Amino acid sequence: MQKMIQLERPCKGVVSLAIPTPFQIGDVNVYLLEGKKLTLVDTGANTEESWGLLTQGIEAAGYRLSDLQQVVLTHFHEDHTGLAYRLKKETGATVLAHPDTAVWLKEEPWFIERRNRFFLELYKRAGVNEAYIQKIIGVYQYLRRFGHPCEVDVVLADGETLPSHPEWKVVYTPGHSQTHFSLYRDSDEVMLLADHLIAHVSSNALLEPTVQSEEGRVKSLIQYRQELQKLKQFPISVGLAGHGEPIHDHVDLIDRRFDSMERRAENILEVLKGKQKTAFEVAMQLFPNRQDQLPLILSETIGHLDWLEAEGRLARGVRDGIDRYSV
Numbered sequence: 001m002q003k004m005i006q007l008e009r010p011c012k013g014v015v016s017l018a019i020p021t022p023f024q025i026g027d028v029n030v031y032l033l034e035g036k037k038l039t040l041v042d043t044g045a046n047t048e049e050s051w052g053l054l055t056q057g058i059e060a061a062g063y064r065l066s067d068l069q070q071v072v073l074t075h076f077h078e079d080h081t082g083l084a085y086r087l088k089k090e091t092g093a094t095v096l097a098h099p100d101t102a103v104w105l106k107e108e109p110w111f112i113e114r115r116n117r118f119f120l121e122l123y124k125r126a127g128v129n130e131a132y133i134q135k136i137i138g139v140y141q142y143l144r145r146f147g148h149p150c151e152v153d154v155v156l157a158d159g160e161t162l163p164s165h166p167e168w169k170v171v172y173t174p175g176h177s178q179t180h181f182s183l184y185r186d187s188d189e190v191m192l193l194a195d196h197l198i199a200h201v202s203s204n205a206l207l208e209p210t211v212q213s214e215e216g217r218v219k220s221l222i223q224y225r226q227e228l229q230k231l232k233q234f235p236i237s238v239g240l241a242g243h244g245e246p247i248h249d250h251v252d253l254i255d256r257r258f259d260s261m262e263r264r265a266e267n268i269l270e271v272l273k274g275k276q277k278t279a280f281e282v283a284m285q286l287f288p289n290r291q292d293q294l295p296l297i298l299s300e301t302i303g304h305l306d307w308l309e310a311e312g313r314l315a316r317g318v319r320d321g322i323d324r325y326s327v
């Protein structure tokens, strides 16, 4: 049976469409911004079902697909960008994104090589064995099936206003992805948060290679915590997220996220009691039944280990090129 599009108008000039994804997270929310130009924020994954529902949604909102003039991508993940190429091809819309999203979506050989090297090094240091590294490569290949290379036309800087929508300001919000930004409208304090903060599930601070430099890696959980502290200072009447329901009390939600990070940290310290372990060993103990989501659980574990190390709550030593943690 053909699914029906879920359409809502959560605030002035914004239409929300829930598009199904093949991923465990479920639907992704994409947003039409009305104004001088009809603009879509995020796209859904590159599947026929998503395409069908997205085009149905644009029509249900009272537009034709050909009315679409801009596509804004909050970060490079496939559920947010997969249909950008097809939208651009069919409508001629301009694609706008973070400069690093432009590099991820271009998929040039130098960056693919950089990305692969980054993950190989990351997982080796984490003590992941060869068989599991192959499993992880399988996960990445699976994800890429729902994306498509796409040329970004306009890159957006932090603090800039969105072209043709001067009421919306770009706010860089790295952590979940180094390429992530949100959009903020001062007049009624609405924020399009994408995956920066989600009501029903904690957003992962995923480990990613940086585009600008090959040196080291960003400690993304520490960075994400700093960004959440900043977000608490924003007056937000409603936060419209990339997944799930609108957020009405972001300060309380952020405090709950900090509490669960602290609980996770305490679990890790417990696991490390009396025994030195690699990040992989810790991850396997914390998440014994989630081996199909290795990139997620390793980001979650390594992120918390980084944070605990920075706070002096554990020690890290290196042996045979592998990080080993102890308390």
Ligand SMILES: [Zn+2]
Pocket (backbone or CB within 6 Å): 075, 077, 176, 177, 195
């Ligand atoms: Zn994401």
